[in-house]
Amino acid sequence: MIDPADKPSEFVDSLAKGLAILESLDGSRPEMTLSEVAKTVNLSPAAARRSLITLEHLGFIGRNGKRFHLTPRILTLGSAFYGATGIEEVLQPELRGLVEKFGDASSIATLDGHDVIYIAHVSVQRARRASANVGVRYPAFATSMGRVLVAGLPDGERQAWLAGLKPEALTSKTCIDPCRLGEEIEEVRANGYATTVDQLDYGITAIAVPIRNAEGATVAALNSSGYTGLVTPERLVEERLPELRATASHIAHQLTRYPVLGSVLGP
Structure with missing residues (x-):
């Protein structure tokens, strides 16, 4: 995550958290549980859960049981x-x-x-x-x-x-x-x-x-x-x-x- 001292006043933390989660789901970690996501991107479980639910609702993340993964929609970006x-x-x-x-x-x-x-x-x-x-x-x-x-x-x-x-x-x-x-x-x-x-x-x-x-x-x-x-x-x-x-x-x-x-x- 970005150093707080480097953040402009208009910086949107929630957007940064979501993007960090998308970047964390890569070839070495194609699927992760909620706790694994939170640990990888240094978020609280509650913050990670909110971001994952939002990204899932938008169609960029899917889940297999308790494990989250990217969906083909990410390719549109x-x-x-x-x-x-x-x-x-x-x-x-x-x-x-x-x-x-x-x-x-x-x-x-x-x-x-x-x-x-x-x-x-x-x-x-x-x-x-x-x-x-x-x-x-x-x-x-x-x-x-x-x-x-x-x-x-x-x-x-x-x-x-x-x-x-x-x-x-x-x-x-x-x-x-x-x-x-x-x-x-x-x-x-x-x-x-x-x-x-x-x-x-x-x-x-x-x-x-x-x-x-x-x-x-x-x-x-x-x-x-x-x-x-x-x-x-x-x-x-x-x-x-x-x-x-x-x-x-x-x-x-x-x-x-x-x-x-x-x-x-x-x-």
Whole structure:
């Protein structure tokens, strides 16, 4: 929940509680009891019950006995965003072009706190590995796109972001040393791209570049990834980096034609 000191006077707590409940019902917790919901979102059982009943009445939550779950109606919220922003018209064709050329997978993500959120994705991969579907979020420090996005923050924001980071190992190769992460992000700033190997999950080697707006601010990140062992960071830099940069530039030029997408990707 938001720190009370950061809340504007018009802040509606009941709405925030309901949204927190919707976010809590994810892939790791597809169903929860009332007490589990209350504990997960740090609410009293009475407050959680009121929010759950409201969301159930609105059709966004259903229940199986004493366990609550999301309903298909929740998809209308995501589809409305997808349709209003022009993601299908602008971003998806660019990703399809990259996948047609290189195979593997390509994604676009934005920064949300210490996580990245995937807003567009195309893949030909079918192996068992971390999912990169639209809407999924992962720790930014362990992804190539996250490192690009953090590298693009203004100096003060970047230092504050690093100071508040509490990295946890996701694989035996995940870098969790704050000093080393800071050094790697500074290297990303200098190079204009990031590469990662098995940082988020075993088998993922990726390269990412920034997407910048007309003012030069990094507003999103674009990546291309493949299987560790079949590709190397050096090969990705040699073969894919020029195309990624060209694609990122093309997307940036299109933002002026799609004002909602430009606002969504704004700093």
